[in-house]
Amino acid sequence: MPKRQSDIFSFLNVKKVKTDTENEMNENHCGAWKPTEPTFESVEQPLIEEKPSCSSKEEIDNLVLPDCWNKKQAFLFTEQYKWLEIREGKLGCKDCSTVQHLGMRAEKHVHVSKEWIAYLVTPNGSNKITRQASLRKKMREHDVSKAHNKIQDLLKESPSSDSVSNFVPKPNNKNMDATVKVFNTVYSLVKCNRPLSDIEGVIELQEEKGVDIGSCLHTRYSATRIAEHIAKEIKMKVFKNIIEENAKICIIVDETSAISKKSTLVIYLQCAVQSAPSPVMLFVALKELVLTTAECIFSTLLSALNDCGFHNEYLKANLIAFCSDGADTVLGRRSGVGMKLLENFPKIIIWHCLNHRLQLSLDDSISEIERVNHFKMFLDKTYSIYHQSNKNQTELEAIAKDLELEIIKIGRVLGPRWAACSLRVATAVWRSYPELYRNFSHSSSYSGLAKRLANISFLQDLALMIDILEEFSLLSTALQSGSTNIQKAQKLIKRTIRALENLKICAGKYESQIEDMIKSDKFKDIPFNKNNKLNTLPRNMLLDHIIQHMNLRLLLERNNDESVLSYFDLLEPSAWPHEELISPWIAGERKLSHLSEILKYEIDLNDFRDFVDNNVKSNNAPIPVTIQKAKKIVSSIAVSSAEAERGFGLMNIICTRVRSSLKVDHISDFMTINFLGKELADWDATPFVKSWLNCNHRLATDTRVRKKSTKGFYENQLALWNLP
Template structure:
């Protein structure tokens, strides 16, 4: 027994020494066991290159690794990359699909593609061992080795490559037909599940379209590939031309439980007479903070090839709807853009500024917006039950539709600033009074309608909103630039000033309406408790809002618009202008900084000289380019609103399972793609083959059996 006890103690001591040595090895080398061979020491102890050290210094490493361990494993596994403290495979991320080399139960790991591999375990040693195991298993996996072979290229001794289908004209033509089918479904906003029926119809007509790529899953992947290639080609050309761009964003919650960022950019294309607005992407937001929106926006632009260097040189403007998280003065997205790109122009969508000017002006003069209160109460009444909703529908169809819309926007504040809502109330005025007066519960609303002051306020509101509507419609035009928007705003201000001296179109109709047969049953009266809006004061406040919020202001006293006017001869002070125009030339350098484009002084002098002397000479090259850049600045986000309409067409109840990325791909094809008659699918099929995807004629895919036509149904057609 004593002997056995001493053997046991000696065994435990030896084991403790081994465990201590193993722990020391884990701390120094990540646990990778290496023999104590002196001949191997110069190799394993070889100092890495300076560039590798510098690369590791800028990386965020896993929490269980040191810089020495990161250098060791990246040298051992050439495919290994580290991003944000997670591991990934650059080879798998490049290829992503096995294509014709795919086998059953063999697939590429999504975690290694997306750089999402993290360690498991509660302590440092366990987490290190977890990473070693994952790297080793991925290195010897069949999918990874297949991708390594694909990167190296096919060999004559490769049995898989020799058994792969030969790329003939027949193979390409069949795949082109499938691509055309998918493209037509997306352009027509049809569900991709319809591809099976369309393919079956084509086969009945004798078309040879192979036996592969006939499922909804394949159609989704084809649409994703087409959208990716389409954006890559378009944005690559923009980057090569070094075109100036303006970014326009908006948010929506209609396509996902989370908020979604909608990104557009406007740029000038040489062949197009006016700037072109291009859809970039839909991106789901993890949160509505300014940091999240900014990082998502920058990531989406980088994915399209617009890196930070390009944005610093060519991003000249940013436009949004003016939400606090976007255009906040202290921590908005616009402020973060200004910190990263100091010379950018921040622009608030004119239509969004315009829409709430009336309500803001009423609030400033400390008056009650009775139309807003009326709509609020009407909305609450007719949404209590289906019976009330049906009553409203019978009273006034137009008003019923507008009341429904109130729940979809921010509330009665926006509805009270809508000309369509005010017009619906105006047209349904007698019917609404009759309905409210028949019920004692709604007597307050009936008294409000019977007050002459309410009718006068409604008429004044409609006259103001009609001017806003005309301006808003003009601003939504794709050809509207900053100079044209400025003129439109000035015309609206003059129209509002005319309202101060004489009644508007609807105000002048009040007396005739009261005497008409339609309004004869309404006992109009004046209620002293109902304070009417101070007409002239309200119009003065609105005009002030137009000056303060709608005119483009700069960081200096004169404003950015004064620099843009150097390129617009109609705004020049010809009575004070002498040649050379010294005052204009002093502003020219600052204009070049704003546009991030150098305007030649001699070209500017020729441009001024030709316009002063009324010469019909061609505009100099640098002046033409500068004018195009000014037109690139978007004055509103109307194009984004049009994209919302397309989004609603795509996201139907039948397609409720669509993800945000899929919707983004479909919108890309719809908004950027050519018409089906002009679209050539062959380049996209070739890039599809280069990504090692299957062709439509792949013989290893079993053809799906067609649906049987039942005999009893066939018998109906045989009746004679």
């Protein structure tokens, strides 16, 4: 790409407004215009006498064309319209995509079409002839439109690399400084998770201190638009660097319904960047889902990635893994989003061991064996009792401080289903068991809860659940470690499965304590009995179902082929058969090509042989460059959602009652600034102000805007300050 165009990409940004009003028909304005080009079915001679070059033919051969065109038609139209480009069966304008906005030369109702910028132009019609005519009409209209002609004039007038300065006149330092101060104010509000309505008070305070901050861009509406612009520029800069580096990426998605009536898709990606010592987790976007079907989630995901510059060609070459929870819609083995991604991007790794759903395997397994989760019912009733009044809550605090804190969380954060699968809640009930019984037994209103605690089946179920949840907690903590890669995660899950299988054979740590606890002085006042209405959970059946859930989280094997992890073992000397290993390692080299296909990165054979030779002789030998990069790509495959969970916490901070009217797109912009933006001390607003002006936005010193009058004190309040 020429340097002039790359500079434009770096500094100019598209203004998301109405689409290009390319209404300038060549003939009449009553819809009677017809394309001048004849149809290809009725023409024998080509429209253009000059034949395309061999290089352009080769490029056309590798393109996905619109379904109503053949290669000959693509040759002719790309020669007739030099600005025309084809991507994934859709049309776009390379000139408009380069400049993207008219800047100060924009006129009313004349805007660059975002469809032509983003290569989204498709034919309309139900048959081939109608669709061909539709494309001819769209190309002709765009070719003669005012916006497109202005773009071409700008490119002709700006042959130098400093073309951006030719599009927008340079403001003086005073105007720039005032606008930079407004941008800094908005950025600090977003970084501190403050409502943007606070900008009026903050700017008023700055003006009182004598800071020149202009008279424009002081409203909540302006602050919202500035935040949108900053978020868009940050994404453009960060993701452009990733694409230029050709980094391998792993997509991580999750769903939430906490910020909208509809479900919202949370999208992250993890990538291996050469300058970073470990994989980097990046927030991509929040997208509201029209439907919760696999097709809708899949299309929304691809649309969000395309908006960030990750087009299908890039994903085919660099997408290596997809990670999400175990929901059937997302990771169904037949028609889930994971399978649809696998169809479009073959050989990607599907991983669904997100640790925040491990605990729910317990509640899901209890439901599958068609038994009642009595512990969940107990927590639900306890929560309702101690939230009826402050007096009850004070009593609970006197009984057990830990349990009181966990009960409060049920209403604020968790809910009975999550609380019943929380190790902290279960152990808090275990520690305060005698005190809870004595408190419930003294009131006739709570006699049902006292009888439940006096049932030995309830105590046995609680002990079994704590033993299971402890294993889940150990696994969850290990998965959250930054050094855990996909190979280690697979081993950790298998280790947890073996631990659960051991529970079937012998009692766990807490189950073995039941008899001694009943005989102890603390439990002597509880008349334990066996109530047939509250039967104990079928131990072995429950553990079998949990083990099945854990097996579903293991890495899928493809068509009963050799496990993907066996190829990753080529990069781990500890997994090699050292006793039988002779250099060159022929068996390992046969697998090397398959490993390169999985990682979508070519590993040099000589580097691999050096790697084998060095590790056979010494464990501290230097690692060749291509082997280092391959190991980093493997580590970029996400095995945990610990980082993604931070997004849910940030959403809860942003979506307060004061800001209940925020849209999903606004929340997404604020999260982008929080996660991807620099710290306040390191952030420079000047480049963002320049790109803001390139989009024909106003300066803070714009004289066309009347300054708001400063809020004054009421007379009574002022009188108090004037008292002698």
